[in-house]
Structures are given as structure tokens and as C-alpha cells.
Amino acid sequence: MDARTKILETATRLFATHGYDSTSLSLVAKDASVSKALIFWHFENKENLYEAVLARTIEPYRIEPERIADKSVPDQVEHLIDLYYGFITENVHSVRFFLSLFLRDDKRPDDFFTRVLDLYKHYRELVAGALRAGQQSGTLSAEIDAEAHAALILSSLNGILVQALTGEQDTASPERLVRELKASLVDRLRVQ
Amino acid sequence: MDARTKILETATRLFATHGYDSTSLSLVAKDASVSKALIFWHFENKENLYEAVLARTIEPYRIEPERIADKSVPDQVEHLIDLYYGFITENVHSVRFFLSLFLRDDKRPDDFFTRVLDLYKHYRELVAGALRAGQQSGTLSAEIDAEAHAALILSSLNGILVQALTGEQDTASPERLVRELKASLVDRLRVQ
DNA sequence: GTCTATATACAGATAGAC
DNA sequence: GTCTATCTGTATATAGAC
Numbered sequence: 369m370d371a372r373t374k375i376l377e378t379a380t381r382l383f384a385t386h387g388y389d390s391t392s393l394s395l396v397a398k399d400a401s402v403s404k405a406l407i408f409w410h411f412e413n414k415e416n417l418y419e420a421v422l423a424r425t426i427e428p429y430r431i432e433p434e435r436i437a438d439k440s441v442p443d444q445v446e447h448l449i450d451l452y453y454g455f456i457t458e459n460v461h462s463v464r465f466f467l468s469l470f471l472r473d474d475k476r477p478d479d480f481f482t483r484v485l486d487l488y489k490h491y492r493e494l495v496a497g498a499l500r501a502g503q504q505s506g507t508l509s510a511e512i513d514a515e516a517h518a519a520l521i522l523s524s525l526n527g528i529l530v531q532a533l534t535g536e537q538d539t540a541s542p543e544r545l546v547r548e549l550k551a552s553l554v555d556r557l558r559v560q
Numbered sequence: 561m562d563a564r565t566k567i568l569e570t571a572t573r574l575f576a577t578h579g580y581d582s583t584s585l586s587l588v589a590k591d592a593s594v595s596k597a598l599i600f601w602h603f604e605n606k607e608n609l610y611e612a613v614l615a616r617t618i619e620p621y622r623i624e625p626e627r628i629a630d631k632s633v634p635d636q637v638e639h640l641i642d643l644y645y646g647f648i649t650e651n652v653h654s655v656r657f658f659l660s661l662f663l664r665d666d667k668r669p670d671d672f673f674t675r676v677l678d679l680y681k682h683y684r685e686l687v688a689g690a691l692r693a694g695q696q697s698g699t700l701s702a703e704i705d706a707e708a709h710a711a712l713i714l715s716s717l718n719g720i721l722v723q724a725l726t727g728e729q730d731t732a733s734p735e736r737l738v739r740e741l742k743a744s745l746v747d748r749l750r751v752q
Numbered sequence: 753g754t755c756t757a758t759a760t761a762c763a764g765a766t767a768g769a770c
Numbered sequence: 771g772t773c774t775a776t777c778t779g780t781a782t783a784t785a786g787a788c
Contacts, residue, residue: 371771387664390581392763403773408765410771464663470726471660472579489730513740519723519732520716520740527719531711534662538681540711548705548712556748563753584781595755600783602753 372410374400380421384465388418388475415475422480425462429487436494444498445554449525452491453546456529464533492522502557509557517553524549564602566592572613576657579664580610614672617654621679628686636690637746641717644683645738648721656725684714694749701749709745716741 369377378400382391393414397404411417435451436444456463466484469476496518502508528549532542540548561569570592574583585606589596603609627643628636648655658676661668688710694700720741724734732740 385664387579387581389579393765394763404764405766405774406772414764467722468660468663471656471663472577485726512744516732516736516740517744520720520737520744523719523723523737524712524716525719526722527715527717528712530659530718530722531715534677540708544708545712545715548708552704552709552712552745552748556744585783586781596782597756597784598754606782 371400371402371406375402375407375410375417376420376424379417380424383418383421384425384461387468387472393417418475419477422477425465426480426483428459428462429484431487431490431494445495445502445521446550448491448495448498449521449546449550449554452522452525453528453542456525460533463529467530467533488522492518495521507559509559512557521549521553524553563592563594563598567594567599567602567609568612568616571609572616575610575613576617576653579660585609611669614669617657618672618675620651621676623679623682623686637687637694637713638742640683640687640690641713641738641742641746644714644717645720645734648717652725655721659722659725680714684710687713699751701751704749709749713741713745716745 375396379391379396382396382399393404393407396417397407407417411420436448469481496514499508499512499514499518503510503512503514525546528542528545531540531545567588571583571588574588574591585596585599588609589599599609603612628640661673688706691700691704691706691710695702695704695706717738720734720737723732723737
């Protein structure tokens with residue numbers, strides 16, 4: 369692996385765990401086994417390195433349409449829930465990173481910020497759309513407000529994520545909570 | 561107000577918004593209109609100041625029993641939800657602070673960490689207990705697992721909190737989401 | 753208790769040899 | 771491209787006057 373990539377990988381790990389300010393370039397250099405000067409040669413300054421790290425981190429953040437619209441309408445909502453949960457599971461570290469960015473007054477370039485938010489909104493609209501489709505086909509209760517309910521489903525998923533991230537080891541596992549979520553927020557809406 | 565308190569208040573605000581490392585004592589001194597040396601005279605060093613800030617911040621974190629058991633059983637769950645939401649609303653800044661602490665590899669003394677976790681667990685047990693009471697008195701469906709369902713309710717509340725903290729301004733307000741939560745995770749369980 | 757002045761360490765960043 | 775040596779600013783922390 370070339371030095372540039374080595375620096376990038378090391379910096380990604382360190383920024384994610386300690387944040388921007390608490391990560392010194394001396395430490396990055398040491399952990400990547402290069403000199404501090406080399407970091408500047410490749411990335412010019414600390415902020416540039418950080419932006420490169422963010423760009424690298426956000427790369428897998430996208431919605432893959434082919435994964436979505438291939439299920440019968442009532443199950444589509446649960447399928448979307450599984451996709452969301454699967455994505456989070458595969459990207460725990462960067463998800464934790466972005467979440468902590470949202471909570472801090474830290475360095476957070478707006479373009480990345482809004483890109484994550486847009487993805488989130490888009491996903492919520494997909495869930496809302498699936499709920500509406502279920503209502504129109506008569507398989508889901510017409511009583512609920514699809515938009516608000518979709519927002520609740522996503523919020524609950526985020527809450528489960530937070531619970532998993534903060535590492536509370538007791539009783540309810542994330543998987544158990546997701547099952548409970550599906551049972552309460554989807555299955556219970558099915559028209560018999 | 562005496563200088564010690566002024567320092568403590570200023571430091572609380574700054575640590576909460578910028579974190580431990582990004583808050584310099586020079587800034588605290590300037591914002592509190594005292595000399596840097598005075599901070600050291602009162603708190604010895606930066607870590608001590610930080611611990612004092614944490615102790616001050618966690619002070620209102622407690623469960624008040626008199627607020628809890630004064631409702632009819634089926635409404636008790638919704639009452640607990642309101643209490644949780646109310647607490648969060650009143651303490652947004654410190655809640656945000658603690659949440660970001662949980663997500664970072666930052667300075668986080670374990671005693672504070674576990675105290676917050678214990679409170680959370682205790683609260684979840686209160687919700688589970690209320691659910692069980694409802695099931696025993698026949699007002700709530702016996703089908704659900706009270707522990708898992710209580711965990712889901714708390715997770716959802718945390719998710720709503722995160723949504724509010726990350727400041728997504730569109731469509732669903734936190735209040736709207738809490739209403740939706742009550743409708744889906746409590747009302748829908750009522751036995752007619 | 754509160755200040756100014758200072759010591760010491762380490763941060764981000766540059767110069768210049770190879 | 772990669773290094774060592776160095777500059778400059780600012781951080782935590784101390785000394786000592788009042």
C-alpha cells in the first residue's frame with residue numbers, strides 16, 4: 369500500500385474515534401509510520417486531510433434502487449427496515465462518526481452534512497411510499513398518517529442504533545428490538 | 561456571583577458545545593472574565609475542572625418517585641413517556657453533551673457514565689412494570705413481551721431525541737412523533 | 753483570591769537535503 | 771516522495787507579587 373493511502377486509512381480511524389481536534393498529525397504520522405512532513409506534502413494541511421477522510425467515509429453512503437422494489441407491497445416496509453439496519457450494521461464505525469459529528473459543534477463541512485441528511489430523508493420517503501402503497505392496496509390500515517408513521521419507524525431505528533452504539537449489553541439485543549419494531553409498527557397495521 | 565461559580569458555568573457551556581479537548585482554558589478564562597491562573601487556583605488542573613462540570617451537569621439527573629405512581633394503570637405508560645420527553649426537553653444541552661460523550665472515545669469518567677446508564681435502565685424497568693401491570697389488570701394486550709416492548713419504547717424516544725438534536729427541521733416535529741409513538745406503541749395495545 | 757509573567761510541551765506548518 | 775530540522779503559535783501549568 370502506498371503512503372498516501374496508509375495516511376488516509378490511519379487518519380480515518382483516528383478522526384472517527386477521537387474527533388478532529390483531538391487527533392494530532394504527529395499521532396497520525398506515528399501510527400502510519402511516516403513523517404509528519406509527508407502528510408503535508410500529500411494533503412497540504414490538516415483540514416484538507418480531514419475532508420479527504422470524510423469523502424472516503426461517505427463513499428458507501430447511497431441508496432441502491434435494485435435492492436428495493438422487488439417485494440410484495442406489505443412486506444416492502446419490513447424489507448426497507450432490514451436494508452436500513454443492514455447498512456448501519458455494515459458501517460457502524462462511520463455511522464457512529466457521523467452521528468457524533470451531528471451532535472458536536474465540531475468541524476463539519478456542510479456538503480457532507482447535507483448529503484447524509486438528504487439520504488436520510490430520501491429513505492424516509494421510500495418507507496412512507498411503501499406504507500401508502502400498502503394502504504391503497506388495502507393491506508395496511510388506512511387510519512395512520514403514512515408520513516408521520518414513516519418518520520417514527522426511522523426514529524425508532526435510530527434509537528436502536530444509539531442503544532447499540534452506547535454499548536448497553538443487557539437484555540434486549542438490537543435484533544430483538546428490530547423484531548419488536550416490525551411487530552408493533554408494521555404487522556399490527558396489517559388488515560386481516 | 562463568585563468567580564468560582566462563574567468559571568464553572570462558563571466551562572459547562574463550553575465543554576458541552578465544543579468538547580473537552582477543543583475547549584482551551586484561555587477561552588474559559590476570557591469568557592468568564594478571569595485570569596487563567598485563577599482557574600488553576602480553584603480547580604488545580606483541567607481534568608479537575610471537567611469533573612466538577614460533569615458533577616454539576618449530572619445533578620438534575622434523577623427519578624422523582626412522587627411524579628410517577630399517581631395515574632390509572634393504562635395511562636401510566638403514557639405518563640412515563642411524557643415524563644421522559646419532558647426531562648429531555650428541559651435538559652437538551654446536557655443530554656446532547658452526554659450523548660456525544662457516549663459516542664466518543666473522549667474523556668468520560670466511568671462513574672458518570674454508569675450513573676446515567678443506571679438511570680436509563682431504571683426508567684425502562686418502570687415502563688416495563690407499568691406494561692405488566694396493564695396486562696395483569698386486563699387493560700393491555702397479553703400478547704407482547706413487556707421487557708422488549710419497554711426497551712422499544714425507550715429506544716424510539718431516544719431516536720426522536722436524536723432527530724430533534726440533529727436539527728432536521730422538516731415535516732414531523734418531535735411532539736408529532738411522540739404522539740405517533742403513543743398511538744402505535746401504547747394505544748394500539750389497549751384491550752377494547 | 754486574584755493578578756502578571758513565565759516555563760515547558762506540543763500543535764500545525766515550512767525549509768531544504770536527498 | 772520522503773526525510774530531518776526548525777519556525778511559530780498556543781496549550782497546560784507554575785512562580786511569585788499584591
